[in-house]
Structures are given as structure tokens and as C-alpha cells.
Amino acid sequence: xxxxxxxxxxxxxxxxxxxxxxxxxxxxxxxxxxxxxxxxxxxxxxxxxxxxxxxxxxxxxxxxxxxxxxxxxxxxxxxxxxxxxxxxxxxxxxxxxxxxxxxxxxxxxxxxxxxxxxxxxxxxxxxxxxxxxxxxxxxxxxxxxxxxxxxxxxxxxxxxxxxxxxxxxxxxxxxxxxxxxxxxxxxxxxxxxxxxxxxxxxxxxxxxxxxxxxxxxxxxxxxxxxxxxxxxxxxxxxxxxxxxxxxxxxxxxxxxxxxxxxxxxxxxxxxxxxxxxxxxxxxxxxxxxxxxxxxxxxxxxxxxxxxxxxxxxxxxxxxx
Amino acid sequence: xxxxxxxxxxxxxxxxxxxxxxxxxxxxxxxxxxxxxxxxxxxxxxxxxxxxxxxxxxxxxxxxxxxxxxxxxxxxxxxxxxxxxxxxxxxxxxxxxxxxxxxxxxxxxxxxxxxxxxxxxxxxxxxxxxxxxxxxxxxxxxxxxxxxxxxxxxxxxxxxxxxxxxxxxxxxxxxxxxxxxxxxxxxxxxxxxxxxxxxxxxxxxxxxxxxxxxxxxxxxxxxxxxxxxxxxxxxxxxxxxxxxxxxxxxxxxxxxxxxxxxxxxxxxxxxxxxxxxxxxxxxxxxxxxxxxxxxxxxxxxxxxxxxxxxxxxxxxxxxxxxxxxxxxxxxxxxxxxxxxxxxxxxxxxxxxxxxxxxxxxxxxxxxxxxxxxxxxxxxxxxxxxxxxxxxxxxxxxxxxxxxxxxxxxxxxxxxxxxxxxxxxxxxxxxxxxxxxxxxxxxxxxx
Amino acid sequence: xxxxxxxxxxxxxxxxxxxxxxxxxxxxxxxxxxxxxxxxxxxxxxxxxxxxxxxxxxxxxxxxxxxxxxxxxxxxxxxxxxxxxxxxxxxxxxxxxxxxxxxxxxxxxxxxxxxxxxxxxxxxxxxxxxxxxxxxxxxxxxxxxxxxxxxxxxxxxxxxxxxxxxx
Numbered sequence: 067x068x069x070x071x072x073x074x075x076x077x078x079x080x081x082x083x084x085x086x087x088x089x090x091x092x093x094x095x096x097x098x099x100x101x102x103x104x105x106x107x108x109x110x111x112x113x114x115x116x117x118x119x120x121x122x123x124x125x126x127x128x129x130x131x132x133x134x135x136x137x138x139x140x141x142x143x144x145x146x147x148x149x150x151x152x153x154x155x156x157x158x159x160x161x162x163x164x165x166x167x168x169x170x171x172x173x174x175x176x177x178x179x180x181x182x183x184x185x186x187x188x189x190x191x192x193x194x195x196x197x198x199x200x201x202x203x204x205x206x207x208x209x210x211x212x213x214x215x216x217x218x219x220x221x222x223x224x225x226x227x228x229x230x231x232x233x234x235x236x237x238x239x240x241x242x243x244x245x246x247x248x249x250x251x252x253x254x255x256x257x258x259x260x261x262x263x264x265x266x267x268x269x270x271x272x273x274x275x276x277x278x279x280x281x282x283x284x285x286x287x288x289x290x291x292x293x294x295x296x297x298x299x300x301x302x303x304x305x306x307x308x309x310x311x312x313x314x315x316x317x318x319x320x321x322x323x324x325x326x327x328x329x330x331x332x333x334x335x336x337x338x339x340x341x342x343x344x345x346x347x348x349x350x351x352x353x354x355x356x357x358x359x360x361x362x363x364x365x366x367x368x369x370x371x372x373x374x375x376x377x378x379x380x381x382x383x384x385x386x
Numbered sequence: 387x388x389x390x391x392x393x394x395x396x397x398x399x400x401x402x403x404x405x406x407x408x409x410x411x412x413x414x415x416x417x418x419x420x421x422x423x424x425x426x427x428x429x430x431x432x433x434x435x436x437x438x439x440x441x442x443x444x445x446x447x448x449x450x451x452x453x454x455x456x457x458x459x460x461x462x463x464x465x466x467x468x469x470x471x472x473x474x475x476x477x478x479x480x481x482x483x484x485x486x487x488x489x490x491x492x493x494x495x496x497x498x499x500x501x502x503x504x505x506x507x508x509x510x511x512x513x514x515x516x517x518x519x520x521x522x523x524x525x526x527x528x529x530x531x532x533x534x535x536x537x538x539x540x541x542x543x544x545x546x547x548x549x550x551x552x553x554x555x556x557x558x559x560x561x562x563x564x565x566x567x568x569x570x571x572x573x574x575x576x577x578x579x580x581x582x583x584x585x586x587x588x589x590x591x592x593x594x595x596x597x598x599x600x601x602x603x604x605x606x607x608x609x610x611x612x613x614x615x616x617x618x619x620x621x622x623x624x625x626x627x628x629x630x631x632x633x634x635x636x637x638x639x640x641x642x643x644x645x646x647x648x649x650x651x652x653x654x655x656x657x658x659x660x661x662x663x664x665x666x667x668x669x670x671x672x673x674x675x676x677x678x679x680x681x682x683x684x685x686x687x688x689x690x691x692x693x694x695x696x697x698x699x700x701x702x703x704x705x706x707x708x709x710x711x712x713x714x715x716x717x718x719x720x721x722x723x724x725x726x727x728x729x730x731x732x733x734x735x736x737x738x739x740x741x742x743x744x745x746x747x748x749x750x751x752x753x754x755x756x757x758x759x760x761x762x763x764x765x766x767x768x769x770x771x772x773x774x775x776x777x778x779x780x781x782x783x784x785x786x787x788x789x790x791x792x793x794x795x796x797x798x799x800x801x802x803x804x805x806x807x808x809x810x811x812x813x814x815x816x817x818x819x820x821x822x823x824x825x826x827x828x829x830x831x832x
Numbered sequence: 833x834x835x836x837x838x839x840x841x842x843x844x845x846x847x848x849x850x851x852x853x854x855x856x857x858x859x860x861x862x863x864x865x866x867x868x869x870x871x872x873x874x875x876x877x878x879x880x881x882x883x884x885x886x887x888x889x890x891x892x893x894x895x896x897x898x899x900x901x902x903x904x905x906x907x908x909x910x911x912x913x914x915x916x917x918x919x920x921x922x923x924x925x926x927x928x929x930x931x932x933x934x935x936x937x938x939x940x941x942x943x944x945x946x947x948x949x950x951x952x953x954x955x956x957x958x959x960x961x962x963x964x965x966x967x968x969x970x971x972x973x974x975x976x977x978x979x980x981x982x983x984x985x986x987x988x989x990x991x992x993x994x995x996x997x998x999x
Binding site for chain 2: 073088165166167185187188189190192193197209210211212213244247250274276277279280
Binding site: 080101103104107108111112113115116117118379380383384 | 889891892893897898900901902908909938941942943944
């Protein structure tokens with residue numbers, strides 16, 4: 067079949083879009099992490115700006131609301147000296163008639179250089195990348211339940227920062243895996259970077275057996291999932307899941323799969339606890355754990371800015 | 387008009403005929419197969435040297451979008467596309483706008499199709515009013531207006547009591563009920579359950595969506611004795627259930643569409659919306675079982691499942707795109723490709739798009755039943771002449787349908803399809819003739 | 833065409849002498865990644881300076897980002913001293929167009945306002961495209977613009993030059 071080249075890479079194997087971690091070679095991921103390290107030190111200088119994206123326009127296209135993600139992308143772009151335009155395209159305005167591709171065409175006519183896209187449907191950034199002009203770069207800020215590659219990368223940065231060597235780790239991801247784009251990106255990144263054991267933990271309705279096809283070990287028991295883990299990634303339980311067909315209640319989830327101190331005690335003594343945020347205290351994670359010594363949730367945010375600066379500066383410098 | 391189709395290889399699956407012969411046609415009927423009568427003076431000749439002369443194709447699933455899209459001239463364009471694909475009879479589902487639940491609508495549709503003289507049109511009537519699944523339609527009136535069966539299209543009846551009553555009622559008059567085996571609640575996803583849907587983060591349709599519905603339908607057939615035609619099998623488990631039901635002697639027939647026969651979920655690639663189809667593409671094992679089922683007769687017919695979708699409805703994120711593909715022009719080629727790939731003989735291959743679908747329609751075809759899907763002396767002159775040698779590249783430039791989206795687009799598959807229709811004869815008149823189009827037919831000299 | 837041979841070790845000895853002449857007690861050595869950084873390291877040791885030499889990368893301020901993209905992450909800038917009011921001596925292996933020095937000075941200014949910035953290099957090959965000069969150069973040569981001169985450091989720490997055609 068034709069058209070099978072990964073649309074994120076140009077003919078030289080360089081990154082021109084970041085749509086998904088899946089299909090990216092290990093070297094590309096490592097390059098992003100190394101570059102993020104440089105930007106982390108930039109963010110500690112007095113002058114936190116570098117001129118790499120000066121004169122470029124970055125459009126934040128958020129079809130799904132997210133102040134926190136949008137803000138980190140905005141900070142990252144501004145630290146690269148780019149001009150940032152935020153577009154909150156609520157569902158209702160697209161329902162008024164303008165198609166996604168018409169929106170993109172109009173914005174391209176305004177000389178956009180980069181689109182940072184968050185959309186409720188899996189595959190939307192791929193559609194945009196297929197149809198925008200060749201000099202425009204697309205960064206996926208989260209599409210449906212498919213991918214959230216910058217989150218996956220910043221999670222890897224955090225793990226590398228605290229644990230150094232991926233090849234010795236046991237990582238457990240807990241929660242609503244089947245609906246989670248963060249989980250999918252984390253899983254692809256972990257397996258590409260050589261983590262030998264990646265576990266997904268949760269009830270069968272949220273963690274179905276066919277996840278095994280992604281190269282992970284499926285656990286339906288929290289104790290089993292936590293045993294000797296080096297890294298625990300807790301996912302946010304979304305409100306829609308908590309009532310009804312998938313899960314009876316938040317309280318039930320907290321009881322069976324919530325990360326409490328005694329569950330954490332089953333993991334390695336030096337295990338780290340991560341969460342993409344925002345956290346639901348008392349549901350997927352106890353306050354004492356979220357605020358405790360093992361938690362690296364706040365550093366993740368700092369890493370997030372550096373990782374996004376790395377991604378944007380790498381792709382903007384490569385031609386299609 | 388007197389027409390002579392000469393020098394071709396005549397293949398008629400129903401009778402087993404496969405020989406070089408001429409076909410003489412007059413007044414809309416086949417006068418002779420073999421040698422034309424000595425005094426037969428044709429007004430027109432078609433030289434079928436190197437070609438196969440077969441019965442016109444019978445396609446059991448073609449959406450024409452009319453009523454509903456009259457302003458776009460869809461009826462005309464889609465019927466012409468059918469003729470270009472060698473199709474002489476087609477069945478359309480009742481999910482038009484408004485649905486075909488009133489005899490007047492059916493009569494109007496048949497009238498307009500007859501005037502266009504491109505293809506015979508056999509509509510399915512709505513099984514329930516407005517396809518809502520609440521109340522039965524006037525099946526006797528509708529069948530008098532021309533409906534060959536009754537269907538819910540893609541709107542499953544949730545109320546099993548009503549479904550049973552509908553089957554009983556239809557059985558009273560000997561009508562066939564055409565049902566998609568699709569559970570309303572389990573089939574809300576956009577891609578088949580499996581590794582691909584999981585990886586791509588697409589909501590999934592488990593096999594149970596088809597098997598649960600099949601079990602229900604089969605039970606109701608047992609209880610009512612109604613004839614049911616199952617539309618668009620998509621899974622190995624589904625094929626197995628149908629095989630057992632047929633072995634039991636239940637009055638069930640089934641079809642499969644060209645997409646499920648040739649493609650799998652892996653072909654979705656990077657969210658290619660041309661692969662957004664209903665039923666969704668399943669895995670390799672399902673495709674293999676469907677192919678075996680079509681070969682051994684468990685599945686009676688191959689259909690195109692033609693559904694012209696506009697660009698605006700496809701250039702969307704995968705889950706938002708409208709499912710469907712233009713396919714009526716590809717039916718013959720897809721049948722030939724299946725036959726070639728799986729070593730199914732030519733007669734059996736062509737049977738699945740001629741005599742077998744005609745058999746599914748059975749008595750509902752009325753007078754036509756005796757010769758539809760066959761080449762019979764004295765029967766209707768619905769003929770397709772095609773050259774099996776050349777291949778063609780499917781693209782928006784070579785498709786005649788107004789819908790330009792198909793998963794078999796050469797740009798996506800890199801595979802050209804076999805077979806080229808030279809001429810289609812409908813009721814003794816030429817409904818389609820191929821013009822040599824250099825870009826469309828890159829290979830195969832005649 | 834005669835092959836030009838530059839003895840890096842011999843030139844280093846010259847550089848050492850030249851830098852000694854430029855030093856004041858509060859001068860800090862800052863090596864430009866990568867060749868300049870190696871030189872600064874060795875100079876710092878040979879001159880018995882206290883503390884650590886600085887390392888600076890031009891990557892974030894280069895003017896050829898649009899054409900070349902982001903250069904390899906390479907050595908990140910490491911300046912373990914205050915820049916405000918500092919007396920800085922930049923060390924580099926080859927001075928050519930002057931663009932790297934321009935980028936490095938911009939990078940320095942992200943950290944503060946130095947009092948004085950000076951430059952010493954191993955080889956000045958001319959071909960300046962900006963008004964930049966070195967206070968000391970161990971050698972001045974003219975090379976065809978199509979050739980690239982870089983410093984290499986062998987496993988035993990010895991310096992050597994490499995002259996290649998740009999591909």
C-alpha cells in the first residue's frame with residue numbers, strides 16, 4: 067500500500083510534525099529529550115527567551131478547552147520568541163458551518179507557521195497535517211483518545227531525570243487507559259525507549275485485554291500492578307466515566323484502584339509518582355501521596371515547558 | 387433494435403454455458419445464443435472478440451440518494467455509473483429522504499429510473515414507518531408499487547416484539563425481509579474492535595454487535611418462518627452462524643460487500659477516512675472467512691454497497707466522517723479480483739454477481755425472475771460485455787459516480803483492478819459503451 | 833594545490849603564551865563549544881586558574897536556524913559564575929565569518945551584562961562577514977571558502993586539525 071510513510075517525518079527522517087509518538091524512531095525521541103534539557107537550563111536564566119522562532123506565528127487551535135495545556139504551549143512559544151495567537155474554537159462555532167479544513171485554510175492565509183491543535187476526535191491533527199501547506203508544522207496537543215505526544219515526552223523526561231536508565235524499569239499506568247490519549251503516548255514512548263515492563267492497571271471496563279496488543283501487561287488488581295514498580299503514572303478519572311456504564315462511582319474506583327499510601331508501599335521504596343494533571347484528590351490519588359515525597363507531579367509541569375520548546379524548535383527548523 | 391454481440395466467450399453461470407458464441411438480440415429479448423438465425427439482420431454489432439459476454443450484473447445494494455438529492459441529479463449520475471460497471475439491475479435500500487414507506491414515493495422513483503434507461507431499479511420498501519421501528523408499513527401496497535422486499539437499511543429495530551411481528555406480517559405475503567445484523571447499542575463505534583482501533587484510539591465495534599443480532603434474527607426466523615436476507619456480513623463468527631442456520635434449512639440468504647471482502651482494519655493507515663465504512667473493516671481472519679463463505683455459497687451474493695459520499699462529508703476527522711464508499715462501478719472488478727486471488731473459477735465468480743443475487747430476489751422480480759441474472763434464449767437481453775485482460779486505476783478522475791471516495795483509490799492501494807466493461811446492454815438497448823480514455827486504461831490493448 | 837599543514841599542538845603553545853598576556857586576575861575563560869571548550873579546559877589547567885572555565889554554545893542564537901534547523905543539542909551553555917560585570921575571555925578554535933562569535937555574545941547577554949568581552953583563537957582564517965576581531969590568534973591563514981577547518985581532540989588529549997571539503 068502506498069502513502070505509508072510516517073507523515074511526521076520528511077524524506078530525511080527528520081521531524082516536521084509531532085502527531086503521535088507511535089512510529090518515531092528511538093533516536094528522534096532521545097534527541098527531543100536532550101534538546102529539552104538545554105531548554106530547561108534556559109528557563110533558569112535571567113533572560114528566558116531565545117530567538118529561534120522569532121518572526122514565526124504559532125496558532126493555538128483548541129477545539130477542546132484546556133487552559134493549562136494551552137498556557138504551557140503559549141509560554142513555550144513565547145520563550146522561543148514566536149508570536150502566539152490563541153483560538154478557542156468551541157464546538158458550536160464549527161457546527162455553524164465552517165469545516166475544520168476551511169478553518170485551517172483561513173488561518174493559513176493569515177501566514178500561520180505552526181498549528182498547535184487539540185481536538186476531541188482521534189486523527190484530527192493527521193487530517194490537518196495532510197491538508198495544510200508544506201511549510202506549516204503541526205503539533206498535536208491531544209486528539210480524542212489517540213495521542214498526547216508532548217505529554218508522553220515530558221513524562222519520559224521526568225522518568226529519565228529521576229531514574230536515568232529506562233532499560234531497568236517497571237512502569238505502571240493506572241486508570242482509564244482505554245479512553246486515555248496520555249496512556250497511549252506513554253506506552254509508545256516507554257516501549258520505544260526500551261522499558262522492559264509496562265503495566266496497565268484498572269478494571270476490565272477501562273483496561274480491556276486487547277491492550278496487550280500494544281505490548282503491555284494488563285493487570286486488573288492494584289496490588290499486583292504496584293508490586294515493585296519504579297514509576298507509577300496515575301491517570302485522571304474523567305467525570306463522564308464515573309457515572310453509569312463503565313464504572314459505578316468515584317468512591318468505588320478510589321477503593322479499588324486509588325493510589326493510597328499502603329498501595330504505594332507495595333512499590334519500590336524509591337518509586338516516583340506521576341500524574342498528567344489535573345488531579346482528583348481522593349479519587350485516583352490520595353492527597354498525602356500527591357503531596358508526598360515520591361510525587362514529581364509539579365516538576366512534570368516545568369519539564370513540560372522545556373519539552374514543548376524542544377519540540378517546537380526542532381520541527382520548525384526542518385523542512386517538509 | 388436488433389443487436390448482435392459477436393465473437394465473444396459467452397459465460398452463463400446459471401446454465402453452465404461457457405463457449406464462444408454470438409448473442410442475437412431483438413425487441414429487448416435474446417433471440418439466439420450460438421449462431422444467429424440466418425435471416426437475422428442486425429442494425430448494430432458489438433465485436434466481443436477477446437471479451438467475455440455475461441448476464442448483466444445484479445447488484446443488491448446501491449444507494450442512489452434519491453429521493454433527497456434530486457437537485458444534484460444523483461439518480462442519473464449513479465444509474466449511469468452502474469451501467470458503466472456492467473450492472474443492469476440494482477436494488478436500493480429504503481433510507482432515502484423521505485424513506486420509501488409510501489407507495490407514491492416508490493412509484494415515482496421507479497418511473498424516473500425507467501425514463502433514464504440506464505439500469506433496472508428494484509427498491510426495498512421500509513419495514514416500519516419512517517424506519518423508526520415502531521409501526522409496520524403497508525407492505526402489500528408497497529410491493530404492488532414495485533418493492534422487492536422490506537428493509538430497515540441501517541436502522542436496527544430495537545423492539546424485538548415489533549421485529550417478530552414485522553417478520554410474521556411479511557411472511558404472510560411471502561415477502562423477504564432484508565436486515566443488517568447489527569445490534570443498536572453495541573454498534574455505536576467507528577472501527578472494528580482490535581489492535582488497530584485500540585492503537586488509533588477509535589471507538590470500537592465488537593464482533594458481538596454482529597453475532598448478537600444474528601442470533602436474534604435467526605431465532606425469529608425459526609419462530610416465524612419468514613424469509614430473511616442478511617445484509618453485509620463482516621465477521622468470521624457471523625459466517626459460521628449463517629452456515630449453521632443454512633444447514634438447518636432456515637430460509638436465510640446473505641451478502642457481503644466488496645470492501646469487507648478485500649480489506650482489513652490495517653488499511654485504515656493514518657486515519658484514512660475513505661476506510662470509514664459500515665460495517666467496519668475487520669481483521670485478516672474475518673476477511674479470509676468471508677472469502678471462504680462466498681466461495682462455498684454460505685454467502686450468496688457479492689454486492690457493491692454503493693454509497694456516494696461528498697468530499698465535505700469525508701474530509702473530516704475519522705469518527706466524524708460519513709461512512710460509505712462509491713462502489714457500483716467496481717463490483718465486477720472486485721469480483722474478478724477475488725476470483726483470481728482465491729482460484730475460484732470464472733463461472734462461480736460471476737454467479738455471485740448475476741444468478742445468485744437474482745435467486746435471492748426470487749419471485750419478487752415477477753416476470754423477470756425467469757431470466758434475470760442469466761442469458762436465456764427468449765429471456766430479457768440484459769448483457770455485460772467485458773475484457774478481462776486490462777487493469778484500471780481507480781481515482782476520482784476515472785469514477786463516474788458523483789461520490790469520489792473509495793478505499794480502492796489507486797493512490798492509496800497502489801493496486802490496479804482487473805477487467806474493463808466494453809458495453810452494457812439493458813433490455814436490448816446499449817446502456818453503456820466504453821470510450822477509450824487514455825488515462826483511465828493504462829494497460830491492455832484490445 | 834599544496835596541502836597546508838597546521839600543527840595544532842605547536843599553535844596551542846603559542847595560544848597559551850598569547851592568552852597569558854591578555855589575562856587579568858579577574859578574567860574568566862569561556863570556551864566556545866566544542867573546539868574552543870577543549871582549548872579553554874586545557875588553558876585553564878595550564879594557567880592554573882581557580883574555579884572552572886565556562887562553556888558556551890551558539891546553538892540557540894545562530895542566524896542559520898531557518899536553513900539548518902536546530903543544531904544537535906550538543907554542549908549546553910554552562911557558566912558557573914556571575915556574568916554581570918564580568919571580564920570574559922572567549923576562546924575558540926577557528927575564527928572565520930564571525931557569526932558564531934556574534935551568536936555567542938548574544939547568548940552571554942541572556943545571562944547578564946559583562947564588563948568586557950575579549951576573544952583569543954587558535955586560527956584566524958579571515959573571511960569575516962561581520963565586524964568581529966580576535967585580540968590574539970596563534971596563526972593567520974587564508975583557506976578556500978569551500979574548505980572547512982575544525983579542531984579535533986584525540987583519545988590521548990592531543991589536538992589535531994582537520995581540513996575537509998564542504999559537501
